[in-house]
Amino acid sequence: MLRELERLFAGASSRRVATVGIGDDAAVLRAEKRPLVWTIDAQIEGVHFRRAWLSLADIGARSFHAAASDLAAMGARPVAALSSLVVPESMTPRDVVALARGQAMAARSLGCPIVGGNLSRGGELGVTTTLLGAVETPLLRSGARSGDELWLIGNLGLAAAGLRWLTAHDAGRDGRVVTAKTERPGTSSLAPAERRAVRAALAAFRRPRALVRDGRGLAGRARAAIDVSDGLAADATHLADESGVRIVVERAALRRALAPELFTMARLLETDAIELAVSGGEDYALLATGEASRRPRSARPIGRVETGRNALLHDEQGALIPLVGGFDHFRPKRRSAK
Amino acid sequence: MLRELERLFAGASSRRVATVGIGDDAAVLRAEKRPLVWTIDAQIEGVHFRRAWLSLADIGARSFHAAASDLAAMGARPVAALSSLVVPESMTPRDVVALARGQAMAARSLGCPIVGGNLSRGGELGVTTTLLGAVETPLLRSGARSGDELWLIGNLGLAAAGLRWLTAHDAGRDGRVVTAKTERPGTSSLAPAERRAVRAALAAFRRPRALVRDGRGLAGRARAAIDVSDGLAADATHLADESGVRIVVERAALRRALAPELFTMARLLETDAIELAVSGGEDYALLATGEASRRPRSARPIGRVETGRNALLHDEQGALIPLVGGFDHFRPKRRSAK
Numbered sequence: 275m276l277r278e279l280e281r282l283f284a285g286a287s288s289r290r291v292a293t294v295g296i297g298d299d300a301a302v303l304r305a306e307k308r309p310l311v312w313t314i315d316a317q318i319e320g321v322h323f324r325r326a327w328l329s330l331a332d333i334g335a336r337s338f339h340a341a342a343s344d345l346a347a348m349g350a351r352p353v354a355a356l357s358s359l360v361v362p363e364s365m366t367p368r369d370v371v372a373l374a375r376g377q378a379m380a381a382r383s384l385g386c387p388i389v390g391g392n393l394s395r396g397g398e399l400g401v402t403t404t405l406l407g408a409v410e411t412p413l414l415r416s417g418a419r420s421g422d423e424l425w426l427i428g429n430l431g432l433a434a435a436g437l438r439w440l441t442a443h444d445a446g447r448d449g450r451v452v453t454a455k456t457e458r459p460g461t462s463s464l465a466p467a468e469r470r471a472v473r474a475a476l477a478a479f480r481r482p483r484a485l486v487r488d489g490r491g492l493a494g495r496a497r498a499a500i501d502v503s504d505g506l507a508a509d510a511t512h513l514a515d516e517s518g519v520r521i522v523v524e525r526a527a528l529r530r531a532l533a534p535e536l537f538t539m540a541r542l543l544e545t546d547a548i549e550l551a552v553s554g555g556e557d558y559a560l561l562a563t564g565e566a567s568r569r570p571r572s573a574r575p576i577g578r579v580e581t582g583r584n585a586l587l588h589d590e591q592g593a594l595i596p597l598v599g600g601f602d603h604f605r606p607k608r609r610s611a612k
Numbered sequence: 613m614l615r616e617l618e619r620l621f622a623g624a625s626s627r628r629v630a631t632v633g634i635g636d637d638a639a640v641l642r643a644e645k646r647p648l649v650w651t652i653d654a655q656i657e658g659v660h661f662r663r664a665w666l667s668l669a670d671i672g673a674r675s676f677h678a679a680a681s682d683l684a685a686m687g688a689r690p691v692a693a694l695s696s697l698v699v700p701e702s703m704t705p706r707d708v709v710a711l712a713r714g715q716a717m718a719a720r721s722l723g724c725p726i727v728g729g730n731l732s733r734g735g736e737l738g739v740t741t742t743l744l745g746a747v748e749t750p751l752l753r754s755g756a757r758s759g760d761e762l763w764l765i766g767n768l769g770l771a772a773a774g775l776r777w778l779t780a781h782d783a784g785r786d787g788r789v790v791t792a793k794t795e796r797p798g799t800s801s802l803a804p805a806e807r808r809a810v811r812a813a814l815a816a817f818r819r820p821r822a823l824v825r826d827g828r829g830l831a832g833r834a835r836a837a838i839d840v841s842d843g844l845a846a847d848a849t850h851l852a853d854e855s856g857v858r859i860v861v862e863r864a865a866l867r868r869a870l871a872p873e874l875f876t877m878a879r880l881l882e883t884d885a886i887e888l889a890v891s892g893g894e895d896y897a898l899l900a901t902g903e904a905s906r907r908p909r910s911a912r913p914i915g916r917v918e919t920g921r922n923a924l925l926h927d928e929q930g931a932l933i934p935l936v937g938g939f940d941h942f943r944p945k946r947r948s949a950k
Contacts, residue, residue: 298854299682299839300651302750305644312727313638314694314742318734344637356652358740389650396656397736402696404652404742412640501637516636 278371282378283357283388291354291387301390303354303406311350311407315341319399327440330369332480333401334376339484340503341403342384343558346489347501348414350407352386357403360396373401384486409493413562417498418517420581422563425496425573426531427488429478430506431547434554435539436479439472442543464542471538482558489560491570496562505555507597510585513561520582521563523597525589531574552587552597616709620716621695621726629692629725639728641692641744649688649745653679657737665778668707670818671739672714677822678841679741680722681896684827685839686752688745690724695741698734711739722824747831751900755836756855758919760901763834763911764869765826767816768844769885772892773877774817777810780881802880809876820896827898829908834900843893845935848923851899858920859901861935863927869912890925890935 291303317323317337328336338355345352357377361370370393381388386405443460458476461469485501492499498517502509506523514521525548532551540547563579577588585597629641655661655675666674676693683690695715699708708731719726724743781798796814799807823839830837836855840847844861852859863886870889878885901917915926923935 298753299685299837300649300688300745300750302686303648303650305647307643307645309643310641310648311638312641312692312694312744314696314728314730314740316696316698316730316732316734316738316740318698318732320735321733347637348640350638354650356650356742358652358654358742360654360656360738390652392652392654392740394654394656395659396654396738397658398734400654400698400734400738402652402654402730402740404694404696406650406744407638412638415636499637 278367279374279391279393282371282374283381291389301354301356303389306353306408308408308410309412311345311348311409311412312404313341313344314402314404315344316400316402325399328480330372331376331379333399334373335380335481336376337401337403338377338380339482339558341405342380342386342484342486343501343503345405345407346484346486347499347560348407348409348412349489349493349499350409350412351490352384352486353406353408354389355381355386355403355405357388357391357401358394359391360394360398360400362397362399363395365399384484411493413489413492413496413499415498415500415513415516418513418519418521418563418579419497420519420579422497422579423566423569423575424521424523424577424579425562425564425569426559426576427562427573428485428559429533429536429557430502430559431536431550431554431557432475432478432533432539433482433556434550435536435543436475436477437556438543438545439475439539440479468538468542471535471542474533474535475539478557482556484558485560488572491572492560492562495568495570496564499560499562502557502559502561503555505553506561507552507585508555509561510597513563514583514585517579518583520580521577521585522580522594523577523585523587525587527576531576616705617712617729617731620709620712621719629727639692639694641727644691644746646746646748647750649683649686649747649750650742651679651682652740652742653682654738654740663737666818668710669714669717671737672711673718673819674714675739675741676715676718676722677820677896679743680718680724680822680824681839681841683743683745684822684824685837685898686745686747686750687827687831687837688747688750689828690722690824691744691746692727693719693724693741693743695726695729695739696732697729698732698736698738700735700737701733703737722822749831751827751830751834751837753836753838753851753854756851756857756859756901756917757835758857758917760835760917761904761907761913762859762861762915762917763900763902763907764897764914765900765911766823766897767871767874767895768840768897769874769888769892769895770813770816770871770877771820771894772888773874773881774813774815776881776883777813777877778817806876806880809873809880812871812873813877816895820894822896823898826910829910830898830900833906833908834902837898837900840895840897840899841893843891844899845890845923846893847899848935851901852921852923855917856921858918859915859923860918860932861915861923861925863925865914869914
């Protein structure tokens with residue numbers, strides 16, 4: 275089994291960073307002169323995903339991008355990764371390889387080889403990924419200053435829309451396991467534009483991408499950054515807390531920054547696009563702050579940083595609404611496990 | 613919750629290695645000139661431990677040492693760690709802190725601060741630890757050469773004896789959860805020496821220690837090393853496979869290298885001390901090879917390296933017995949989950 279994973283993960287890029295990889299007690303990395311940025315992320319069956327809604331390759335790729343997104347938010351270049359899999363008895367070696375293929379694909383697309391890992395039995399499928407990145411000056415959550423613009427890079431709300439679509443259509447209720455990321459339940463009676471929106475939402479949920487290149491583009495431009503994994507409300511609040519500032523999101527500007535597909539999805543799901551954007555995480559967009567004059571081309575201004583505290587939504591009528599919500603595993607539950 | 617863990621883990625040693633720790637997207641480590649050694653290890657409830665047999669602090673400390681043992685086997689100095697906890701709903705915040713205390717204690721004793729991590733819900737308790745270490749020339753599994761002596765550093769079999777003692781006395785059957793590492797079931801009718809042996813075996817199982825100092829002492833002396841986590845049979849075989857050599861363990865020499873308590877335990881458990889040493893893992897002893905003249909004081913010679921393949925036990929009658937066994941999660945099961 276380990277040999278198969280080694281074959282999947284090994285490659286020229288792996289040898290560039292690691293002199294010793296899978297098969298020894300630990301991986302050995304070449305010395306790196308710049309400061310290292312280091313993160314770990316766990317994706318657990320029944321909490322972060324259901325196997326009925328994602329192919330095994332989706333689960334692998336998604337876990338990898340979720341972890342890499344933390345490096346993107348620091349403006350770092352991913353260097354290498356380790357993967358720790360907890361595999362239930364019901365999964366065959368072939369299943370494990372299918373999942374690892376998704377990890378390997380994500381690793382390749384981010385230029386971040388998987389140089390080692392761990393394989394264990396367990397009652398529920400778990401994919402834990404740790405990544406090392408390199409960056410001269412990391413972008414922190416604590417750098418936002420009053421007067422900064424608030425920038426959004428990437429999509430917000432689409433992954434949440436995809437998840438709600440799967441819930442609404444009760445995908446997987448019959449115990450059928452999704453085998454391809456192209457499966458789209460409940461779309462046969464839709465208009466073409468609606469079908470495209472569902473496709474975009476399901477792709478956002480099943481195959482999010484860490485915005486590593488955009489994150490690196492923020493270096494020297496942004497003062498602070500965070501990736502939106504728990505929802506705009508929760509992560510804007512983290513940014514405000516860590517920087518000791520108030521974050522104000524302009525509702526009108528946020529609307530302009532959202533994907534057209536999100537409005538179609540909101541209509542299909544009989545909800546509000548802003549609500550999806552504010553509460554939904556897992557798109558792995560980036561939220562950053564900086565001087566307006568230094569805003570990168572890929573960033574859309576959605577608000578500003580002021581003195582004060584908390585994150586607020588400034589609506590078109592001039593009201594300031596506290597941004598609350600998002601997902602915190604250790605607060606009283608606001609929504610059930612997916 | 614995160615704040616509490618931050619307080620537990622943070623400290624002077626943490627600031628020495630990390631400029632940014634818990635609370636941001638990722639930890640930021642100061643640049644390190646030497647090659648880095650990197651490992652990840654998962655300890656899963658029902659697979660690696662039962663909560664009825666270990667206190668939460670035991671589980672935390674044990675997981676940390678299990679991961680650190682991989683660095684010990686490379687001769688590396690631990691630099692920093694990240695911890696990823698999967699916590700079932702049944703555990704209170706206080707339980708999580710009790711577990712983290714065990715991690716923090718282990719981290720302090722190894723001079724390896726926990727600089728970040730991840731906290732997630734899940735159905736079963738899981739502790740995944742990733743460690744970075746630094747070493748000029750890592751000791752690999754592949755360095756053993758014909759003519760080398762085989763060295764044992766640390767104890768073998770005692771942890772397995774502790775585990776079997778707990779199984780034999782069916783600790784935790786009544787659902788009682790162990791709260792202190794001093795609990796020793798079934799010892800009231802024992803002689804003092806027997807009680808001491810049980811205490812040593814339970815301590816070996818509940819609080820193993822990564823032999824980091826001994827591992828560093830092997831640098832410049834040993835040619836190859838591995839930590840014994842899956843049992844002498846399995847790990848000697850790994851060493852033989854990776855080095856392309858034959859490993860011969862001398863039964864008489866192995867007997868001399870085992871702790872007196874192991875023989876007492878073998879008698880109490882009605883088994884053989886050599887069997888416990890060969891099949892039992894999780895003592896986290898080190899197995900190394902090198903020239904006899906370079907053997908460190910803490911290492912006991914237990915065999916030799918020859919041309920050929922596989923690991924064999926050379927008994928007192930001159931027979932060569934294949935060393936098979938040990939624990940591999942992905943082979944057909946030889947023993948049930950602990």
